[in-house]
Amino acid sequence: MAKKDYYELLGVDRDADQKEIKRAYRKLAKEYHPDTNQEKDTSEKFKEISEAYEILSDPDKRARYDQYGHSGINDQDFNFDDFAQGGFGGLDDLFNMFGFGGGGRRRSGPRRGADLQYRLEISFEEAAFGGKKEIRIPREEECDRCQGNGAEPGTDVKTCPECNGQGQVRSSQQTPFGQFTQSRVCPKCGGDGKIVEEACHKCNGSGKVRKQRKLTVNIPAGVDTGTRLRMSGEGQAGEKGGPAGDLYIVIDVQDHEIFDRKGDDVYCEVPISFVQATLGDKIKVPTLEGKVQFDIPEGTQPGTTFRLKNKGITHLNGYGRGDQYIKAKVMIPKDLDNKQKELLAEFADISGEEINPEHKSFLKKIKDAINI
Ligand SMILES: [Zn+2]
Numbered sequence: 186m187a188k189k190d191y192y193e194l195l196g197v198d199r200d201a202d203q204k205e206i207k208r209a210y211r212k213l214a215k216e217y218h219p220d221t222n223q224e225k226d227t228s229e230k231f232k233e234i235s236e237a238y239e240i241l242s243d244p245d246k247r248a249r250y251d252q253y254g255h256s257g258i259n260d261q262d263f264n265f266d267d268f269a270q271g272g273f274g275g276l277d278d279l280f281n282m283f284g285f286g287g288g289g290r291r292r293s294g295p296r297r298g299a300d301l302q303y304r305l306e307i308s309f310e311e312a313a314f315g316g317k318k319e320i321r322i323p324r325e326e327e328c329d330r331c332q333g334n335g336a337e338p339g340t341d342v343k344t345c346p347e348c349n350g351q352g353q354v355r356s357s358q359q360t361p362f363g364q365f366t367q368s369r370v371c372p373k374c375g376g377d378g379k380i381v382e383e384a385c386h387k388c389n390g391s392g393k394v395r396k397q398r399k400l401t402v403n404i405p406a407g408v409d410t411g412t413r414l415r416m417s418g419e420g421q422a423g424e425k426g427g428p429a430g431d432l433y434i435v436i437d438v439q440d441h442e443i444f445d446r447k448g449d450d451v452y453c454e455v456p457i458s459f460v461q462a463t464l465g466d467k468i469k470v471p472t473l474e475g476k477v478q479f480d481i482p483e484g485t486q487p488g489t490t491f492r493l494k495n496k497g498i499t500h501l502n503g504y505g506r507g508d509q510y511i512k513a514k515v516m517i518p519k520d521l522d523n524k525q526k527e528l529l530a531e532f533a534d535i536s537g538e539e540i541n542p543e544h545k546s547f548l549k550k551i552k553d554a555i556n557i
Pocket residue numbers: 328329330331332333334335336385386387388389390391392393
């Protein structure tokens with residue numbers, strides 16, 4: 186099947202900036218997360234949008250995608266390929282269903298449990314500094330009543346008479362290309378080679394029960410929306426003694442009231458008066474670790490950006506941190522009283538500023554008023 190366009194998947198324009206892409210991804214991730222949406226194919230949809238976000242949020246991968254389409258993207262560019270779609274079955278079942286030629290794979294051996302995904306929403310600060318977060322995940326675990334074999338304790342488990350315990354049966358079929366011998370999963374025992382006389386009362390013979398599991402997630406400093414953390418062995422239980430799958434925590438960082446994040450740099454705007462901008466001042470500016478003093482230099486122009494080195498976000502899995510950028514937002518005063526207006530008008534006058542006729546008449550009006 187042809188892969189869908191990443192921009193269409195996220196519903197953004199091709200020239201969308203990182204912020205729009207992130208916003209679109211977060212909205213969709215919430216909507217299609219397998220835990221919040223019980224409809225059947227949301228897991229596949231979630232995988233698709235996560236993949237789209239992974240590529241489009243990385244300038245390098247995005248550039249390759251823009252130029253070459255899907256063929257510019259390698260499997261190494263994302264790690265979603267090994268994600269099972271939840272539940273059981275999947276590839277092994279497919280192999281069994283189409284197991285032509287007698288070499289079909291048996292289903293009765295141990296199988297690894299499916300991987301799970303969990304979307305974890307964290308605050309801006311938690312992403313910046315890391316922390317611990319407790320979560321509850323619903324997952325399949327081995328039934329403790331039957332130890333996973335599906336038989337009610339005390340009842341018999343017999344060898345399947347249909348396949349003599351082989352788990353598969355063969356049938357021959359005449360086709361225009363010759364005779365084919367087909368090997369397929371035994372329909373009586375479903376490939377187990379065993380027949381359970383009485384299904385376990387707790388799990389109805391599935392060998393698994395659904396449980397809420399409490400886990401503590403260690404969030405490293407520097408994670409961002411879309412970062413995945415793997416918790417080994419915390420996915421679904423394996424089958425027939427197979428290992429459990431893994432749990433992938435997909436991080437979703439909330440927006441901050443003041444700060445914007447670009448990579449590991451943090452941006453904010455600081456309002457200052459036009460007097461402060463003109464004369465300079467010592468002001469307090471917010472940082473991730475609280476307020477710090479900052480010297481606004483004399484003659485600061487609107488929109489000037491200052492850098493606070495190493496006040497950004499810690500690099501994920503590395504040393505050092507990003508910077509903080511402060512943008513001066515010069516506030517122009519409104520609703521001045523007459524005294525203030527008079528001073529400004531005088532200031533313009535002293536500066537020899539050519540002001541427009543309206544203002545001139547205004548200045549004259551004030552002078553007249555004062556002279557009365
Ligand atoms: Zn059971």
